[in-house]
Amino acid sequence: MLIKHGLNCGFGAKKNCIFMLASSAVLRRQQLVIRCLGVGGYSDHNTNTNQKIMQGIRFMSGASLEADAENVVRAITPTLDPNRHKGQAGKIAVIGGCREYTGAPYFAAISALKIGADLSHVFCTKDAASVIKSYSPELIVHPILEESYSVRDEDKSFISEMVLGEVDKWMERFDCLVVGPGLGRDPFLLDCVSKIIKHVRQFNVPIVIDGDGLFLITNCLDLVSGYPLAVLTPNINEYKRLVQKVLSCEVNDEDAHEQLLSLAKRIGGVTILRKGKSDLISDGETVESVSIYGSPRRCGGQGDILSGSVAVFLSWARHVITSENLSISSKNPTMLGCIAGSTLMRKAASFAFENKKRSTLTTDIIECLGRSLQDICPVP
Ligand SMILES: NC(=O)C1=CN([C@@H]2O[C@H](COP(=O)(O)OP(=O)(O)OC[C@H]3O[C@@H](n4cnc5c(N)ncnc54)[C@H](O)[C@@H]3O)[C@@H](O)[C@H]2O)[C@@H](O)CC1
Ligand SMILES: Nc1ncnc2c1ncn2[C@@H]1O[C@H](COP(=O)(O)OP(=O)(O)OP(=O)(O)O)[C@@H](O)[C@H]1O
Ligand SMILES: [Mg+2]
Structure with missing residues (x-):
């Protein structure tokens, strides 16, 4: 009342x-x-x-x-301006893809393009690269990461330097990095990725951490601690592990908002998007939720779409905040990126479910991303 x-x-x-x-x-x-x-x-x-x-x-x-979800999407989505050149609508990089997982980095990277980013790169292992390239000619794929099985112990530090050198050529140019979809948990590979995260922080590039990236940072919180441009997108298991590690307790759904708020605060003001029936988002200052739309299908890969979406909207939000007066209340680009990414993903999932019902797959949802954005921000 x-x-x-x-x-x-x-x-x-x-x-x-x-x-x-x-x-x-x-x-x-x-x-x-x-x-x-x-x-x-x-x-x-x-x-x-x-x-x-x-x-x-x-x-x-x-x-x-x-959250005032659709208004957030409208406020940060750029207009299609004929004077803009390639790259201005966003350059996204996904670090992920190993022997086991090639779908996850593909889903994240292609979703970024389908939403409106101009360029989408994938940095993955050699085994994964040709597979990911074969899914799509649109993606720029760098086969640079190595897993322990392919590197002799005595070569590790040299290879690690080489990987960092390769990545270094590109990192400054990206508007946002997604670390973790399909990355795997190989210790040598994760060690190289830790070095990449430390390096990228120096350039103030926003980082969305998902999937095995969350496994990595949960065991080494310093990688993201105190970095306000970091966004963590845990699913139910990943969230449980984070809460246990950081707050030394179990997930408490009765006090979900307060727990999320303290978790974000304790990790030094990163933004956390807790995925679930409702997505809960906090930067340690406020908590917002996105519960609209959605689909009852829980096929794997939807979180990967979300991480790619958040990366694009976060880049757009940063741009709008620095160049214009926002008509919406929040000014934190990571919060805005999460709200918009979650909204678009859930709307696309609901469209896909309308068509495909029980056989809805992640690729069907990706096909609905364009319609979903068109519905909110129509272009003639
Ligand atoms: N098509 C694909 O390629 C997909 C790949 N995915 C990727 O799959 C990876 C795992 O994501 P989930 O959401 O399943 O992660 P979860 O942590 O929710 O579940 C993974 C399950 O495998 C076990 N597990 C995995 N690696 C392990 C290891 N080294 N040692 C012990 N147990 C291990 C975990 O205990 C757990 O039971 C991520 O990289 C994710 O991005 C998912 O995104 C789904 C789609
Ligand atoms: N019960 C639910 N009802 C509606 N939407 C949901 C529900 N659970 C998750 N989602 C939505 O699905 C998306 C992916 O969440 P999910 O928890 O499946 O991630 P994930 O396990 O990391 O996925 P992935 O298989 O890609 O790793 C999120 O955007 C979330 O909003
Ligand atoms: Mg996931």
Whole structure:
């Protein structure tokens, strides 16, 4: 009810509304209402005034609310301007792909292109490279990573330097890196990837960490700790491992928002997108959720689409924030990238499910990414 009152305030009364809400009794009731609404409490409030009031409520209560998802997508998606040149809509790189997994890096990299990035690179092992190239001529594939089985112990430090040298030629040029889809868990390979992450941080390139990248950073939190341009996208297992490692406790779904908030804070202000029935997103300051759309199919690879999507939207959000005045409340590009990526992925999954029902696969969802964005931000 209180939220409704807040939303019905006129522009002039806005400050008073927020001031009144700050009183502790009202605040407690506000928190109760928000808790009762839970993550499913999506309301479609589009005006600036309403958004600012909601932001005020959010700030004061410390609770999370459903993100203004489609407006976030609209606010950060660039227009198709004939004066722009190749690369300006985004250059994304995926670090992943080994003997076992070739699908995951492909899904992440091709999703980035389908959403609107101009260039998408994959840095993977030699075994994986020709397979990934054969899926698509659109991807630029670098067969540079090595697994232990192909490197003699005495050659390891030399090979490691070579890998870093190869990567170094490219890294500064990327708008965002996705580390982990289909990376595998080979210790030598993960050691090289750790060095790449340390190196990339120096250039302030945003990094989305997913899949086996999360296995790596959970065992070595310093890699991302204190880096505000890092986004972690854990699934149910990956989240459990992170919580156990960082908070030394079990996942607590009763207090999901608070736990996520403390986790993001404890890892030094990284942004975490906890995937699930509702996606919960926190940068250690606020918590937002995306619960709209979605599909009941849980086929593997949907998280890979998400990581590629987040990378593109995060790059776009950074660009919009530095060049324009945003019409939306949050100013953190990592939060915006996560909200938009999650929204687009879930909408595409729901479109794909409409068509394919039980036989919906990740490739079907990728085919719906374009329609999903067109539905939100139509181009004539
Ligand atoms: N088509 C593909 O190529 C796909 C590949 N995927 C990739 O698969 C990898 C694993 O992701 P999941 O979401 O399945 O990860 P999870 O951690 O959810 O599950 C992996 C399972 O395998 C076990 N496991 C894997 N490696 C292990 C190791 N070295 N030692 C002991 N146990 C091990 C884990 O204990 C767990 O039971 C990631 O790199 C991910 O990106 C997924 O994205 C799905 C699609
Ligand atoms: N129960 C659910 N209902 C609706 N959507 C969901 C549900 N669980 C996950 N999702 C969505 O599916 C996407 C992938 O989440 P998931 O937990 O399957 O990732 P993952 O296990 O890392 O996937 P991958 O197989 O690619 O590694 C996320 O965008 C999330 O929003
Ligand atoms: Mg995954």
